[in-house]
Amino acid sequence: MPADENDTNFEHDLSFALRRAGDGFTADDRDDLVAGGLARGRRRVVRRRAGAVTGSVLALALAGVGGAYATGALGGGDRQASVAAAPRPVLGNPEAPPVDADVLLETFRRVLPQDGRLTDTVARGTHDEPGPMVSGVYDDGGGKAAVGIGFFQAPPGDKGFSECPDKVFTAYDACTAEDVPGGRLVVFQGYEYPDRRVDTKHWRATLQTEDGLIVDLGTWNAPTQKDSAVSRTDPPFGPAEMKRIVTHTAWAPVLQALRAPAATPSPGASVPAKPAKPVRPDPGGAAQSAFNGAAVRPTLLSLLPEELSVSAKGGEDGYGYAVVDDGKGKSLIQVNAQPDMTDVEGELFPDGTYEALPDGTKVVVRQQPGEKGGEGVVMWTVDTIRPGGYRVVVSAFNTGAQHEPATRAEPAFSIDQLREIATSERWLRLKK
Structure with missing residues (x-):
């Protein structure tokens, strides 16, 4: 070949x-x-x-x-x-x-x-x-x-x-x-x-x-x-x-x-300290010193209705999820928080596709079938971006895992609840 x-x-x-x-x-x-x-x-x-x-x-x-x-x-x-x-x-x-x-x-x-x-x-x-x-x-x-x-x-x-x-x-x-x-x-x-x-x-x-x-x-x-x-x-x-x-x-x-060999100094030679290199911003957004990505998961959990029981939770920098149950079946909810998305805002939120809130936040609502093969699964999403390019995307499913069949007719969250979560002021605390 x-x-x-x-x-x-x-x-x-x-x-x-x-x-x-x-x-x-x-x-x-x-x-x-x-x-x-x-x-x-x-x-x-x-x-x-x-x-x-x-x-x-x-x-x-x-x-x-x-x-x-x-x-x-x-x-x-x-x-x-x-x-x-x-x-x-x-x-x-x-x-x-x-x-x-x-x-x-x-x-x-x-x-x-x-x-x-x-x-x-x-x-x-x-x-x-x-x-x-x-x-x-x-x-x-x-x-x-x-x-x-x-x-x-x-x-x-x-x-x-x-x-x-x-x-x-x-x-x-x-x-x-x-x-x-x-x-x-x-x-x-x-x-x-x-x-x-x-x-x-x-x-x-x-x-x-x-x-x-x-x-x-x-x-x-x-x-x-x-x-x-x-x-x-x-x-x-x-x-x-x-x-x-x-x-x-x-x-x-x-x-x-x-295996890259470790650098070893010659016998008796002194090793001068290397000056610290300046940290350059990652153009892809992986390094954001002013954004607390680790707080995405706890922020999501703090916004969930108290009457829901949480059976699984997790996430990492910029992402969080939870599996909840309101007594009618498991439902997965997940969130991505992405700062500094201004340069792709026009592609993510083209004119005529979003609702503009009084503070300038753009909101797009999507209701579509699930994507991972689970029978009867639906995916409800509220995608938001604030002035300055801070994007918060929340999605909920009518199953606890997308690859498994639906456990209920609809997600445990209404569109209004997802909007409330995505537009919450608590997400602003992650930016410093």
Whole structure:
């Protein structure tokens, strides 16, 4: 496969996995709660939501430069252009020998259970772009199964690869997260599609080392990740086997080749202190020193009616959600708060589509079907933007999880209640 085609497939598969694992964001739907508007607005929200609602292990790690997602080698359906950044490239260790693709492939064969045969392989070495991986079809006599392993660098400070996703947003049968020597391991047993539209299972093990390198193994119960009939009841490797594979000492040369060496001073040499670099604003909005994104979740909770019982809650910077019940069934409510969206305001709130409040706030109301496959699910949204570009978007559903069937006829919140929440003065306290 030519290199440029390889990179294109990587971008496409990254987009697909981010949209699916990140609760299914489409790039071009202006009515989408978190993906409307120009690229900057989409990129900022996808980045927040992917981490908030699934954990990075199912967003970036899922697509990453790991596994067959990086090449499309396991097959797949329609894909769209990428709307989010790829996992961080690995700088590598110039002092360590590279591991060639053929060596990495043979290592994978050696680490896999020996009662099976690996065919239809694709491999990249540690010096190949966009990063090292091996994929193929494994057959132990119980049915052919797509398998893949990849290696990449987690974004700085991102621990989401080491946590199980939230079941409110991702359907799965089992998931464990545990500390292991040298890092943390997540073993996930779920499905190719959150709405279970087909019986393809997707199991994976993701190891995050203490210095942020990722070893990511994925396997399915079909010869390709999608668009193939199920060939066996379960993927070929159980949790214990997946753990053994990703933590195997045979991967040490690969990790060493990817690990950037620490700078060490010469004996007796003094190391001058480096002047602090000025912090530059992130044009995508990821760094907003004057915005308290961590307060979004508690602010949302403080605005919920007292008579509602809350069975689940969560979120991260700029995003919060809760699952509530008024005695008539579970209902999911979620909010995104985004400062400084002036540059995309015209795209998000074009003339003739919004109501203007006396203080200049623009309000758009949408009532539409759910997007994640849950039967009978509806999505009610109130999207607001204040003078200066401060956007607060609130959405409610008539189910506790979008990929599950509706639990009630309508969300537990009326449109008026959603408007009251979205336009509350309490959101202004998050801006300083």
